[in-house]
Amino acid sequence: MFGLIGHSTSFKDARQKAMDLGYDHIAEGDLDVWCSAPPQLVEHVQVVSAIGKTIEGAYIDSCFVPEMLSRFKTARRKVLNAMELAQKKGISITALGGFTSIIFENFNLLQHRQVRNTTLSWERFTTGNTHTAWVICRQLEINAPKLGIDLKKAKVAVIGATGDIGSAVCRWMSQRTGVSELLLVARQHQPLKDLQQDLQGGRILSLEEALPEADAVVWVASLPKNLEIDKSNLRKPCLMIDGGYPKNLDMKFSGSGIHVLKGGIVEFFTDIGWNMMAIAEMEIPQRQMFACFAEAMLLEFENCHTNFSWGRNNITLEKMDFIGEASLKHGFSVLGLQKDLQAAFA
């Protein structure tokens, strides 16, 4: 069985969702109530892949909402309790969706392996980052040409280049896609220098320097809150892949030759009978989902019960090949630019 640990995108959404599911009491509760609410296994689902393989899965809502991010202890508990629930339910491989893996990484939860009577087995969990990285790369490779961007001649900026997903994207771009030049942007300088050496290429720039030069931008870092960008300075056309969480690039950049694509999202070939993706505000919730969630499904389809994506900078091109191949085989495709938008450009 595969598992997905997710959460609502806001407190308001969470309450609405709880109401819809018939959890009236908690729906009416304030944020303090939600902070004390235990994780809930809200849905079981059966999925049949494009080659006819059937798997079972479950969706666990951690009852975390982004409003809890400032409450360190609460956020930590929400993640660990949801992971414990997944393990107690005997789920073989569970993806940590949304803020779950971010909290796990940033709050260093590796040292909190013991949750009550349960010793968490890390091999039962995956961040799903390998699939996310592969999907982002394919989104760029497929959609850039549609906008008339020739990647062999293009400069591609990766914002958050030194992160787990960012560094994997950089490796793929330089070795597989063969982009003309990689523009590497991240907060800390030393990891950037290490990455540059590892890649044997790429130019280290600040965000302000990189954006006007880039034909395509991959965002895998959260957007700085007060970032002001003069859109007139950007190249046109410019393809922006919004691979961060939450996805908020669209309102900042979209329009006049700048095309924003939701990054790290896949679409299944057929409807899945679940309600869970409505929480994540997918446009087609019966088919679309975060690539990290899909990774847990793929690992289950492939009987590959390991923590496939785990820790930082462990994503190799071989692993991306493996998960990418499985993705296509079982019926996933990467989210593309909207058809009307492409038509308008053509």
Added chain:
Amino acid sequence: MPTLESTGVAINNDLGVNLPDFSSEEYKDAYSRINAIVIEGEKEAHGNYLAIGTLIPDKAEELKKLAVMELKHMKGFTACGRNLGVKADMPFAEKFFLPLHGNFQKAFKEQNLTTCFLIQAILIEAFAISAYHVYIRVADPFARKITENVVKDEYLHLNYGQEWLKANLSTCKEDLMKANKENLPLIKSMLDQVADDAESLDMDKEELMEEFMIAYQDSLMEIGLDTREIARMALAALV
């Protein structure tokens, strides 16, 4: 009476948590009430299991064993208080348990086993287990050891009640819902009453509530209630 020396600095346990100053007056004052609650809780549990045994004579021996374990726990926690040089405030604890104790006594007189089991073996045990889990993370080394062993026993007790309710679910469901409605709010208000003292022991009210909800939900799940029934029963306590 031996007490821990004041270290003046926070001790770090192996969970990477800063431990409170066990010798401070504030800590000891709060501990006098929390410790008393735990001692009283174990004492009443002993009495309650013996009482339930009189209602099911063929299980009386098993229940007596559980009761004896509770007495052992009581002694262990009494030692925890002594170790810190704290005198447990027993009158406070007796008053604290009075409403729940009254409900148990009423159910016992009516020979209502469902309510007796729900109050003692599910609600009180889940409350104890969750509080002990939170306490273990911030307890002094002596109390931590004692509490870790107690938790293992309490799971057995929770399990005993679960098994009985599970076996009788078809006939006792309505009673169970009713008993939940009457007694779960008491647990919530008991938690509210000790929230400040618990805070002095570095135990968050929010965390205590969440731990209780997890233990209680798990227990209701084991008994055989479905997710919606559990949501209706358990989450009601939160609001």
